[in-house]
Structures are given as structure tokens and as C-alpha cells.
Amino acid sequence: MNGARALGKMLEKQKVKVIFGIPGGAVLDICEALADSTSIRTILTRHEQCAAHAADGYARASGQVGVCMATS
Numbered sequence: 001m002n003g004a005r006a007l008g009k010m011l012e013k014q015k016v017k018v019i020f021g022i023p024g025g026a027v028l029d030i031c032e033a034l035a036d037s038t039s040i041r042t043i044l045t046r047h048e049q050c051a052a053h054a055a056d057g058y059a060r061a062s063g064q065v066g067v068c069m070a071t072s
């Protein structure tokens with residue numbers, strides 16, 4: 001198990017259901033680990049700022065944790 005898979009398992013354990021973000025070079029291992037998850041849905045956005053706002057809106061509307069994933 002690598003760090004990306006450990007992160008995916010930790011997010012599942014915390015009952016994260018949705019992640020908003022953009023795949024890219026620095027987070028490709030995390031994206032791959034999340035693709036294997038059956039309980040976490042990844043929603044792709046066109047911009048990092050949009051992902052952050054979507055995660056915030058999701059958290060406010062649902063009362064659950066909003067997660068944003070971005071890369072440089």
C-alpha cells in the first residue's frame with residue numbers, strides 16, 4: 001500500500017462520498033486510488049477554484065465533509 005491508497009482508505013473510513021477536483025501530475029496516484037473506490041464519487045471540474053466552491057457548497061447543503069482535490 002502506498003500513500004495514495006492509504007489516503008483513499010482514510011477518506012472512505014471518514015465516510016467521504018464525493019470529491020471535487022482536477023486530475024493532474026502531482027495527484028495522479030491519488031486519482032488512481034480513488035478510481036478503485038466504490039463508495040467515493042469524483043466530480044471533475046474545469047478549474048481548481050470551481051472545485052473549491054463546489055466542495056464548499058456540497059458541505060453546506062449536505063452537512064457532510066466537502067473535499068477538493070487540486071494540483072499545481
